[in-house]
Amino acid sequence: MTTTRPNGSLYTHIENKIATIEFGHPASNSFPSELLDRLIKAFDQLSNNDDANIIILKSEGNRAFCAGASFDELISIANIEEGKVFFSGFANVINAMRRCKKPIIGRIQGKTVGGGVGLASACDYCLATEAASIKLSELSIGIGPFVIEPAVSRKIGLAAFESLAWDASQWKTAYWGKEKGLYSRVFETIEELDKEVQLFAEKLSNYNPQALQEMKKVNWKGTGHWDELLIERAAISGELVLSEFTKKALTKFKK
Template sequence: MQDSFVNLDIKDTIATVTFFTPHHNALPTAILNRLEAVLNEVADDRNVNVVILQSGGDRTFCAGASFNELIAIDNESKGKDFFMGFAKVILAMRNCPKPIIVRVQGKTVGGGVGIAAAADYCLASTYASIKLSELSIGIGPFVIGPAVERKIGVSAFSQMTLNAQEFYKPEWAKANGLFAEVLESNEALDERVAELAKHLASYNPEALRAAKKIFWEGTDEWQSILEARAETSGKLVLSQFTKEKLQSYK
């Protein structure tokens, strides 16, 4: 946890939420819980019209969930709690009435893909390859599945899920709807994020809230769906197959 953080900066009705961990922005439960709390905070802040969600560092947006925590799970209850970490962040993004721009500056894996998929507008750099590696260790992208499938469709989601060893290029992610735009450098990415956020912040807040509500129609059952998916994942992570895989990586 040392040097890990979730920071919030609010300026001119734009809230910038930044998370970071030294392990390629892999997220432990404590940081996921903090990220959920900050997203809920800006959701209720009348001085915020737009949210930018980003991570620190240059070439990795998010390596998924904390491997150290994953390998330490020893019962189903702890397993479900662990997988609910990303579920809670995705639900907080869904429930936030303000548009959320996600800035993806580098590679993203597993739960990080779920965060990108839960964006209302996702901007990425040319370094932002994506991968769903969960099936290769005996679990699956079940908790993030509703968000990813909603954004890229069943065909692309199943392709990524089954081809769990491959990184998909950012251009593929853009063609399949995950990324709205792919910028040639992180500098260009930052400029575009700032430009878009400034434009959105100048729009009618009531119209933005109405648009956000429309974007997420049909997701009212996600709370129960994601809890059930977390329970499934919590059981699978205790399987002999997964335990042996995790030990081999350790």
């Protein structure tokens, strides 16, 4: 089942020290601002919740993992300030994931675009299916993947990021994602994926929680400046989205 709510849905469940965050939206699990805010709060709360040692991030349904930011909100941006606020949504989510004390396992069951690639990159460990192709389409509509670049480049390297970003109309396969380090393992079916995600989460949840938190600190060393950097990047996109090129591209895309 997938949600029909216009602002999407987000549920958090904790069992046996494993927290699961599941988000959904009728438009291919894309994110309106309200849903991004709820996701930030979920990570912040779980970071300090002693009942959870591990977090699984997943989306609803058996198709797209995440189509990025809400297209309807994107085309309604009227000024630079609105643009900066809109693009700061994914900036704040990535920073919440980075700061979260608990390791985050990404369960990527299908295609992921734009901000969705940023989400996957900000996870500490990702498992995916063969259907989990990735694309950074931002340049094709006159903006760019500026906000998520630090997270994506940190995970797969600058050369692989460039390969995705410049060729904005090209899908890369899940096996390409695995080769570059975005995904640690790729499975044929969602059933296999879910089984392995659960097994891996159970294994991690039984490790020393303090060691897990220290490991996460080590892995994210040198990213403290992202609080400012990602908001600066959001301002770039916020200005570009008002350009004549982008307005025409969005109108064409909507038609």
